[in-house]
Amino acid sequence: MPQIRPDWIAVDWGTTNVRAWAMTDAGDVLGALNSTDGMCKLSRDEFEPALAKLLAPWMTDAPVDVLACGMLGSLQGWVEAPYRATPCAALASETVQAPSVDPRFSVRVVPGVRQNKPADVMRGEETQIAGYLAKNPKFDGVLCLPGTHTKWVHISAGEIVSFQTFLTGEMFAALSTHTVLRHSIDPIGWDDAAFDDALADALSRPDRLAARLFTVRAEGVLNGQSGGVARARLSGALIGAELAAAKPYWLGQQIVVIGASFLARIYMRALEAQGGAPHFADAAEMTIDGLTAVRQNAKAGP
Amino acid sequence: MPQIRPDWIAVDWGTTNVRAWAMTDAGDVLGALNSTDGMCKLSRDEFEPALAKLLAPWMTDAPVDVLACGMLGSLQGWVEAPYRATPCAALASETVQAPSVDPRFSVRVVPGVRQNKPADVMRGEETQIAGYLAKNPKFDGVLCLPGTHTKWVHISAGEIVSFQTFLTGEMFAALSTHTVLRHSIDPIGWDDAAFDDALADALSRPDRLAARLFTVRAEGVLNGQSGGVARARLSGALIGAELAAAKPYWLGQQIVVIGASFLARIYMRALEAQGGAPHFADAAEMTIDGLTAVRQNAKAGP
Numbered sequence: 001m002p003q004i005r006p007d008w009i010a011v012d013w014g015t016t017n018v019r020a021w022a023m024t025d026a027g028d029v030l031g032a033l034n035s036t037d038g039m040c041k042l043s044r045d046e047f048e049p050a051l052a053k054l055l056a057p058w059m060t061d062a063p064v065d066v067l068a069c070g071m072l073g074s075l076q077g078w079v080e081a082p083y084r085a086t087p088c089a090a091l092a093s094e095t096v097q098a099p100s101v102d103p104r105f106s107v108r109v110v111p112g113v114r115q116n117k118p119a120d121v122m123r124g125e126e127t128q129i130a131g132y133l134a135k136n137p138k139f140d141g142v143l144c145l146p147g148t149h150t151k152w153v154h155i156s157a158g159e160i161v162s163f164q165t166f167l168t169g170e171m172f173a174a175l176s177t178h179t180v181l182r183h184s185i186d187p188i189g190w191d192d193a194a195f196d197d198a199l200a201d202a203l204s205r206p207d208r209l210a211a212r213l214f215t216v217r218a219e220g221v222l223n224g225q226s227g228g229v230a231r232a233r234l235s236g237a238l239i240g241a242e243l244a245a246a247k248p249y250w251l252g253q254q255i256v257v258i259g260a261s262f263l264a265r266i267y268m269r270a271l272e273a274q275g276g277a278p279h280f281a282d283a284a285e286m287t288i289d290g291l292t293a294v295r296q297n298a299k300a301g302p
Numbered sequence: 303m304p305q306i307r308p309d310w311i312a313v314d315w316g317t318t319n320v321r322a323w324a325m326t327d328a329g330d331v332l333g334a335l336n337s338t339d340g341m342c343k344l345s346r347d348e349f350e351p352a353l354a355k356l357l358a359p360w361m362t363d364a365p366v367d368v369l370a371c372g373m374l375g376s377l378q379g380w381v382e383a384p385y386r387a388t389p390c391a392a393l394a395s396e397t398v399q400a401p402s403v404d405p406r407f408s409v410r411v412v413p414g415v416r417q418n419k420p421a422d423v424m425r426g427e428e429t430q431i432a433g434y435l436a437k438n439p440k441f442d443g444v445l446c447l448p449g450t451h452t453k454w455v456h457i458s459a460g461e462i463v464s465f466q467t468f469l470t471g472e473m474f475a476a477l478s479t480h481t482v483l484r485h486s487i488d489p490i491g492w493d494d495a496a497f498d499d500a501l502a503d504a505l506s507r508p509d510r511l512a513a514r515l516f517t518v519r520a521e522g523v524l525n526g527q528s529g530g531v532a533r534a535r536l537s538g539a540l541i542g543a544e545l546a547a548a549k550p551y552w553l554g555q556q557i558v559v560i561g562a563s564f565l566a567r568i569y570m571r572a573l574e575a576q577g578g579a580p581h582f583a584d585a586a587e588m589t590i591d592g593l594t595a596v597r598q599n600a601k602a603g604p
Contacts, residue, residue, distance in 0.1 A: 075523075119520040149482070149516060165520070166512035167481060174476040179469060180451070206509030207546040210468035211420075214451060218421035218467070221377075244509040 004031045004058050009105070010291040011051075011068035012284075013077075014124060015040050015148075018050070019284070020066075022058050027292040033057065039071040047078035048100045051107070059104050067095065067291050069110040069127035078107075083114035083121060087159050091130045091297050110294055113160055120165050124287070125151050128258050131290030132281055133158060141254030144271075145283070146263045148173075150242065152249040164249065166242045169263075176234060181213065184220035189228020192269075198233040199270050202240025212237045239270050250276060259283050306333045306360050311407070312593040313353075313370035314586075315379075316426060317342050317450075320352070321586070324360050329594040335359065341373040349380035350402045353409065361406050369397065369593050371412040371429035380409075385416035385423060389461050393432045393599050412596055415462055422467050426589070427453050430560050433592030434583055435460060443556030446573075447585070448565045450475075452544065454551040466551065468544045471565075478536060483515065486522035491530020494571075500535040501572050504542025514539045541572050552578060561585050 006022035016038035022030040037050040051066070052059075073081035073096065081096040095108040112123035125145050133139060137158065145151040148170050153163040176185045202212065216233050219225040243250070255271060255278040257264045264280055271278045308324035318340035324332040339352040353368070354361075375383030375398065383398040397410040414425035427447050435441060439460065447453040450471040456463040478487045504514065518535050521527040545552070557573060557580040559566045566582055573580045 114524060116524070118517055119524045120517070121520050121523055150512075164513055165516040167477075167483075167515040167519075168512045170481040171477065171512060171515070174480040175469075175473065178476040178480045179472040181469075205547070207543055209511060209547075210452075210470045210473060210540070210544050211466055211547055213469040213473070214467040215420055215422065217469075218423050221423055222416060222418070222421045238512065241509055242512050245507070245511075245513055 005060070006030055006058055006064060008065040008067065008295065009055065009058065010288055011066055011070075011072075011107075012124060012127075012287045012291075013047075013068050013070040013072035014038055015071050018054060019287075020054055021288055023288075023292065027289075029288060031058070039074065039077050044078060047072060047098070048102060051105070052102055055105065061104070063103060064105050065295075066105050066107040067110065067295050068098075068107060069287065069291060069294075070124035072098070073109040073112060073123055077109075079109055081109040081111040083112045084126075086113060086115045086163065087161050088113060090126065090133045090155065090158055090160055092126070092294050093297055095294065095298055108298075110291070113163075115163060118164070120163060122151055122163065122165070125153070126160070127290035127294065128283055128286035129153060129155070129160065129290070130293050131286035131288065132256065132258060134289050134293035139254075139256070141256070142249050144246075144250070144255060144257045144259075144267060144278070146257065146259045146267045147283075152246045154249065164246065166246070168238050168242045172235060172238055175213065175238075176231065179213075180217050181230070181234065184217050184225070184227065184230040185234060186227025186231055189226065189231050191226070191229045191232040194229040195232040195236040195266065195269070196273060198236025199240040199243075199273060202237045203244050203274070206241040206244035209237060209241050235266060236270075239267065243270055243274065250274075255279070256281055258286050307362070308332055308360055308366060310367040310369065310597065311357065311360065312590055313368055313372075313374075313409075314426060314429075314589045314593075315349075315370050315372040315374035316340055317373050320356060321589075322356055323590055325590075325594065329591075331590060333360070341376065341379050344380075346380060349374060349400070350404060353407070354404055357407065363406070365405060366407050367597075368407050368409040369412065369597050370400075370409060371589065371593060371596075372426040374400070375411040375414060375425055381411055383411040383413040385414045386428075388415060388417045388465065389463050390415060392428065392435045392457065392460055392462055394428070394596050395599055397596065397600055410600075412593070415465075417465060420466070422465060424453055424465065424467070427455070428462070429592035429596065430585055430588035431455060431457070431462065431592070432595050433588035433590065434558065434560060436591050436595035441556070441558070443558070444551050446548075446552070446557060446559045446561075446569060446580070448559065448561045448569045449585075454548045456551065466548065468548070470540050470544045474537060474540055477515065477540075478533065481515075482519050483532070483536065486519050486527070486529065486532040487536060488529025488533055491528065491533050493528070493531045493534040496531040497534040497538040497568065497571070498575060500538025501542040501545075501575060504539045505546050505576070508543040508546035511539060511543050537568060538572075541569065545572055545576065552576075557581070558583055560588050 098107040400409040
C-alpha cells in the first residue's frame with residue numbers, strides 16, 4: 001500500500017471522537033483516520049500527542065498544515081477559539097493557532113458561533129454549514145443538523161441569522177440507558193409505525209413527554225410491547241416535541257437535513273409527515289467541504 | 303438500650319432502598335431500620351437473607367409477622383403480587399405470602415395497582431394512598447406523589463379511579479448526571495426565583511423542553527450562570543411541563559402532595575404559583591399508616 005501524502009489535513013475533533021481526512025489542495029480526500037480520543041478524555045496538553053498518534057501513518061519530515069473544527073476549540077479544549085456572534089457569515093475568515101512543539105504539523109482551529117439571546121452555542125456545526133453553503137451559495141432557508149445537540153439554523157444571504165439547539169439526542173441516550181426505560185428498550189430495534197404514531201401524538205400534545213415516557217415502560221410491563229417498538233416510541237416522542245417547538249423554524253421553509261444516515265432519515269420522515277419536503281446532505285462530507293472552504297477563504301485573506 | 307420487641311414489622315421495599323419499622327398492634331412505631339438492599343440489587347433468593355440481616359436487631363425465637371409493600375412484589379422481586387386493576391378500593395383486602403424458610407418471620411406482600419388504558423402501574427404508592435385515606439376517609443380529590451416516578455391519582459369514594467405516572471424525577475436524575483448539563487449543575491444548589499421563572503416559562507410553552515435544557519447549558523458557558531440556578535431551572539422546566547400535562551388532574555381540585563420534604567415543597571410551591579392550595583402529607587408516615595390499615599383490613603377479612 002503506497003503511503004498517503006496529504007497536502008493538508010482536515011480534522012473534526014468532537015467531544016467523544018476525532019476524525020481526520022488526508023486532503024489534496026484541490027479538495028479531494030485521499031484517506032481517513034479515526035480515534036476515540038475525544039475532547040472529554042483529554043487535558044489541554046494531551047491534544048498534541050493524541051493528534052501525533054492519530055496522524056502517524058501520514059507523517060513525514062515535511063511539515064503539514066492541519067485545519068480543525070469542533071470541541072478542541074472550546075475553553076476545555078486544546079486552545080480556545082473565541083466564538084463569533086450571530087448574525088455572522090457562515091464562512092469563518094479567521095482561525096486560531098493551537099500551541100504545539102511537534103515540527104511535523106501546524107494546527108489551526110475554526111471558531112464556533114454564539115448567539116447572545118437566547119443564549120446558544122455551536123462548535124463544529126458552523127463548519128458543516130459553511131460546507132453546505134460553499135456548494136449551495138444561493139441557499140436561503142433552514143438547516144437542521146440532528147445529533148447529540150440538534151441545531152436548527154436560519155440561513156439568509158450567506159449568513160447564520162439565528163439558531164436554536166435542542167438536547168434531544170442526548171436526552172434519548174440518557175433516558176434509554178439511565179432510567180427504568182432501559183429494561184423496555186432494545187438498543188438497535190426499530191418500528192416505523194410506532195415512530196409515526198408517537199411522533200403524531202407528541203406533536204399534538206408536546207407537553208405530555210414525561211407521561212408518555214412512563215407509558216412506554218408500562219406498555220412493556222403490562223402488554224409485552226417489543227424493545228424495538230419502545231425505542232421507536234421514545235424517539236418519536238422526543239423528536240415530535242422538538243418539531244413542535246421548532247415549528248417557527250421549519251414551517252413553510254426550504255429545509256435541508258445535514259446528518260448521518262439513520263438519524264437524518266428519521267428527521268426527514270418526521271418532517272415529511274408534517275408536509276415538509278426536506279433535502280439531505282451528509283454531515284461528514286459537509287465538514288470536509290467546510291474545512292476546505294475555510295482554508296481557501298483564510299488563504300485569500302490578509 | 304432495651305431491645306425492641308415489635309408486634310409486627312412494616313416494610314417498604316423499593317428499587318434502591320429498604321425501610322423497616324417495628325410496630326405495635328396499636329399502630330405505634332417503636333423503631334426503624336434501613337438498608338440499601340433494594341430490589342434492583344437482589345435476585346429472587348437473596349430477598350430472604352437480606353431481610354434477615356436487616357431485621358436481626360429485632361429478631362428473637364418468637365416468630366413475627368412482616369407486611370411489606372413496594373417493588374419486592376414485582377415480577378423481578380421476591381414474589382409476584384399480581385396487580386389489582388383500576389377502579390379499585392384504595393385499601394387492599396388480599397396480600398400474597400412470600401416463600402421463606404426462616405422460622406423467625408412470615409412475610410406478606412401488598413399488591414400493586416395497574417391501569418389498563420392508558421397503561422400504567424404503581425407499587426408502593428397504593429399503600430401511601432391507603433394510609434392517607436385511612437386517616438381521611440371522606441377525601442375526594444387528587445393525590446400527587448412526587449418521586450422518581452411521580453403519580454397523580456384521582457380518588458373518589460375511597461377508590462383509586464384513575465392515575466397517571468410521569469418520569470419527571472428519573473428524567474431529572476438522568477439529565478443532570480448523564481448529559482452535558484452535569485458540567486453546569488450543582489448537585490445541591492438551589493434558587494427559588496430561577497425555579498419560579500423556569501416553571502412559568504415551561505407552563506406557557508411546555509413543548510420547548512429540549513431547547514430550554516440546552517439554554518441552561520449555554521447560559522452556564524456564556525453568562526456564568528451558577529450551578530444552583532441551573533439546577534433550579536432544570537427542575538422548574540421538568541415540573542412545569544409535568545404540571546401542564548397533568549392540568550386535568552389538578553385544576554380546580556382538592557390536592558394533597560404526599561412526599562418527602564424538599565421535593566414535596568417544590569411541588570407545592572409550583573401548585574401554589576398556579577393558584578392551587580395543596581396540603582402536605584409525609585410519604586413515610588403514609589406508608590406506615592397504609593400498612594397498618596392493610597393489616598387490620600386483612601385481619602378483619604375471611
